[in-house]
Structures are given as C-alpha cells and as structure tokens.
Amino acid sequence: MTRRVLVLEDDDSLRFVISKALSRAGFDVRATASPDVAVERMIRKEADALVADVLLGRENFLDRLEELARLRPDAPVVVMSAQTTAATALGAARHGAYEYLPKPFNLDELVEVLERALKVSGASPSARAAGDGLIGRAPAMQEAFQALARLARGRTPVLITGPEGSGRAASGRWLHRQAGSGPLVEAGPDRARREGPALLDAAAGGALLMRRAEHWTPDTAAWVLEALEIPPADAPRLIVTAAPDVRTHLPGILVERLSAGFVTLPPVRQRGDDRARLFAFFLERGGEGGWSLSPAGADFVNAQPWEGEVLQIERTAQRIRAQGPRGEAGPDVIARAMTGPVPPGAREALEDAALGFLAESWAAGDDAPARLLLEAAERAALKAALEASGGVRQEAARRLGMNRNTFARRLGALGLDDGAD
Numbered sequence: 001m002t003r004r005v006l007v008l009e010d011d012d013s014l015r016f017v018i019s020k021a022l023s024r025a026g027f028d029v030r031a032t033a034s035p036d037v038a039v040e041r042m043i044r045k046e047a048d049a050l051v052a053d054v055l056l057g058r059e060n061f062l063d064r065l066e067e068l069a070r071l072r073p074d075a076p077v078v079v080m081s082a083q084t085t086a087a088t089a090l091g092a093a094r095h096g097a098y099e100y101l102p103k104p105f106n107l108d109e110l111v112e113v114l115e116r117a118l119k120v121s122g123a124s125p126s127a128r129a130a131g132d133g134l135i136g137r138a139p140a141m142q143e144a145f146q147a148l149a150r151l152a153r154g155r156t157p158v159l160i161t162g163p164e165g166s167g168r169a170a171s172g173r174w175l176h177r178q179a180g181s182g183p184l185v186e187a188g189p190d191r192a193r194r195e196g197p198a199l200l201d202a203a204a205g206g207a208l209l210m211r212r213a214e215h216w217t218p219d220t221a222a223w224v225l226e227a228l229e230i231p232p233a234d235a236p237r238l239i240v241t242a243a244p245d246v247r248t249h250l251p252g253i254l255v256e257r258l259s260a261g262f263v264t265l266p267p268v269r270q271r272g273d274d275r276a277r278l279f280a281f282f283l284e285r286g287g288e289g290g291w292s293l294s295p296a297g298a299d300f301v302n303a304q305p306w307e308g309e310v311l312q313i314e315r316t317a318q319r320i321r322a323q324g325p326r327g328e329a330g331p332d333v334i335a336r337a338m339t340g341p342v343p344p345g346a347r348e349a350l351e352d353a354a355l356g357f358l359a360e361s362w363a364a365g366d367d368a369p370a371r372l373l374l375e376a377a378e379r380a381a382l383k384a385a386l387e388a389s390g391g392v393r394q395e396a397a398r399r400l401g402m403n404r405n406t407f408a409r410r411l412g413a414l415g416l417d418d419g420a421d
C-alpha cells in the first residue's frame with residue numbers, strides 16, 4: 001500500500017529536497033508551505049503522515065499539534081526544526097509529535113523515522129494494543145493507546161496516570177515492548193527507596209518502570225529529579241506510573257519533567273463495553289475455551305462500577321476459572337465470584353456510618369434507633385442480595401444463608417415485596 005506523506009515547509013528549496021528524497025524512498029508525497037493547507041489536508045485524510053517545520057513565518061506549528069492529534073489521532077507527525085533547544089523538543093513531544101528531528105538532519109534518517117512511524121500507526125490503536133495483551137475500545141482508551149503509540153519510539157520520560165489497578169504498569173510494559181530495546185527494570189516505591197539511583201545502572205540502555213509515584217519518599221523524588229536534569233550516560237528511559245492526583249504528592253518541577261510524555265487511563269467505569277471485553281479476555285486466558293461469558297453475564301459485567309478497576313475484573317475472572325475447567329459465566333456465577341475479601345477499611349466505614357445513623361436518630365427524638373439500624377442493615381442486605389442475584393429470590397436467600405420462606409417473609413415485613421420472582 002502506498003504511504004502518503006505531506007511535507008509542510010516554507011523554505012522552497014528545502015521543501016523540494018525533502019519531497020524528492022521521500023518520493024525516491026517510495027512515499028507518495030505532497031507538499032505545501034501553508035500550515036492551514038496542511039491541517040486541512042490532514043483532516044481530509046489526504047495523507048497518512050505529516051512532516052512539518054516548526055517555525056513557519058510568524059506561526060509556531062507546535063501550537064497546531066494538539067488540534068491535529070485530536071482530529072487525526074492515527075496520523076504521526078514528524079517535526080523538524082532549526083531551533084535545537086530542549087524546550088522545542090519537549091514541546092514537540094508534549095504536543096503529540098511522533099518524533100522531533102533537529103535541523104540539519106540526514107534525509108535517510110527522516111525516511112527511517114517515517115517508515116517506523118507508519119508501521120506503528122498502520123493498524124488501529126486498539127488492534128495493535130490488543131494484539132499485545134491490552135484490551136480497550138472505549139474512546140478514552142483509544143486516546144490513551146494513541147498517546148502510547150506516539151511515545152513508543154522516543155526516549156522521553158513518560159508519566160502514566162490513572163486509578164490504581166487501571167492498567168498503568170501494563171501500559172508501561174507495552175510501551176517498552178514497542179521500543180523493543182534493552183532491559184526493563186520495575187520498581188515499586190519500596191524498591192525505589194531501598195536501591196535508589198543504582199536502579200538507573202540496572203536499567204541502563206533500556207527502561208526503568210517506576211510504579212506508584214504518589215508513594216515515593218522525598219529521597220526517591222530527589223534522585224529521580226536529578227536523573228532527569230542530568231541524565232547519566234546510557235540512562236534508561238523513565239516510565240512512571242501514578243495516581244491522577246500525583247501533583248499533590250510530588251514537587252511540581254518533578255511532575256513537569258516526568259510528564260514530557262503523558263498518558264492518562266480512564267477509570268474502568270468509564271470504559272463501557274470494555275468491561276465485558278476485559279472480563280471475557282481474563283476468563284478465556286490460558287484456557288482452551290473452557291469458560292465463556294454468557295450474554296447476560298456480559299450485560300451484568302458492563303453494569304458494575306468495578307471500584308477495584310481492571311485488577312478486580314481480573315481477580316473475579318480468576319476466581320471463576322478456579323471453580324473448574326469449564327462452564328458459562330452468567331450473572332449469578334459472576335456476582336458470587338465478585339464477593340472477594342472485604343476491602344480494607346470497609347468494616348470500619350460501615351461502623352462509622354452506623355454510629356452516625358444512631359446519633360442522628362437519637363437527636364431526632366427517635367426512641368428506637370437500634371431497631372431502626374438493624375432494620376436498615378437488613379433492608380440493605382436483602383436489596384443487595386437480590387440485585388446480585390439478578391432478582392432470583394432463591395439465589396438471594398442462599399447468599400444470605402436464609403431459607404427461601406424466611407427470605408420472602410422478611411421482604412414482606414420490610415415492604416420490599418413487589419411480588420416478583
């Protein structure tokens with residue numbers, strides 16, 4: 001398939017030379033000196049990649065990169081500039097350029113960069129990521145994959161934020177696999193504190209994936225900042241994962257430097273049908289078609305908030321797989337498997353809520369707050385059991401350790417009986 005490249009350069013002779021070299025290398029080349037024309041052609045999908053100068057008359061093309069990344073997230077942009085300052089390179093990376101080439105550059109180098117860029121962007125981002133073990137078709141995941149793909153080949157530091165368990169480390173590993181060179185060393189906050197800058201040597205020539213930066217000690221933050229400001233020889237690429245509020249935990253300058261490349265993962269509750277895709281993926285993983293997700297199971301999975309993110313989906317599917325070699329996971333099986341260990345702090349939170357409820361009832365002059373509390377707790381338990389059982393009373397009763405008749409009687413007593421089932 002012919003690969004179409006648009007060259008944006010206002011220097012006539014340079015535009016001619018670059019276009020000729022790219023044509024000779026087999027690209028289908030068009031060229032313009034106008035940033036407006038270039039953006040328009042890209043939006044009309046008249047080219048698969050753009051090679052753009054930064055300073056065009058009075059316009060700085062870096063200002064248009066975000067717009068382009070939004071409108072043509074599939075098209076890599078290679079930026080070239082005679083302004084060889086770190087700020088320009090950083091600006092290019094931050095605004096989504098695939099690669100930055102300081103002028104003068106070798107034309108073979110440009111060809112090579114374009115070949116690579118188009119190879120990375122050839123398949124749809126979700127297809128590329130899924131082929132490599134990352135699931136996600138929701139628009140926000142597509143955006144994240146686009147950002148990862150754009151960053152894959154460079155060496156700029158990358159900050160990946162998202163809720164814990166949302167796939168930050170998995171995305172970091174994916175990024176490194178795309179780069180395909182050198183070792184990958186991983187360090188959580190404890191290892192980062194224990195081993196300090198020696199980790200940079202261990203990962204030399206490859207990448208250092210530092211996880212959960214929001215828990216770094218000030219010492220860790222200090223040596224990481226130093227490594228970013230004065231990179232040692234053969235420094236590894238820094239890939240850092242963090243919570244979305246990382247700015248409240250780390251010095252601003254450090255976050256600035258780390259986020260030269262920035263990727264953000266949405267919470268799983270914002271990923272629509274991806275929840276069922278992930279569930280099916282984990283359910284079927286490693287097995288020979290032993291377990292499958294039923295259509296009702298998929299709807300059930302898509303309706304859950306999954307506060308524990310992808311990790312909770314993965315654990316739930318694992319618990320189901322552990323039940324036997326094969327079967328079909330419907331709502332009841334999934335709901336049972338979801339009830340893993342009570343999350344830390346949940347019991348305390350419940351007790352606090354109960355105390356608050358009692359205090360309020362006393363204050364309101366209610367003379368039987370304890371009875372009200374027990375009633376409220378029972379009502380919640382019955383409702384939750386019914387919901388988790390897809391409305392099937394027998395199943396709900398079993399979850400609560402009641403027999404079906406007692407369950408039905410309690411429903412009636414609490415005014416929850418709608419005669420269904």
Ligand SMILES: Nc1ncnc2c1ncn2[C@@H]1O[C@H](COP(=O)(O)OP(=O)(O)OP(=O)(O)O)[C@@H](O)[C@H]1O
Pocket residue numbers: 133134135136162163164165166167168169170171211212241242278310311314
């Ligand atoms: N999009 C995805 N597709 C497939 N598997 C995923 C995806 N996202 C996460 N996972 C899996 O879910 C689990 C949790 O993800 P991960 O370890 O990356 O969590 P994290 O808390 O975001 O990372 P960290 O705490 O190290 O920053 C891992 O087993 C990972 O492989």
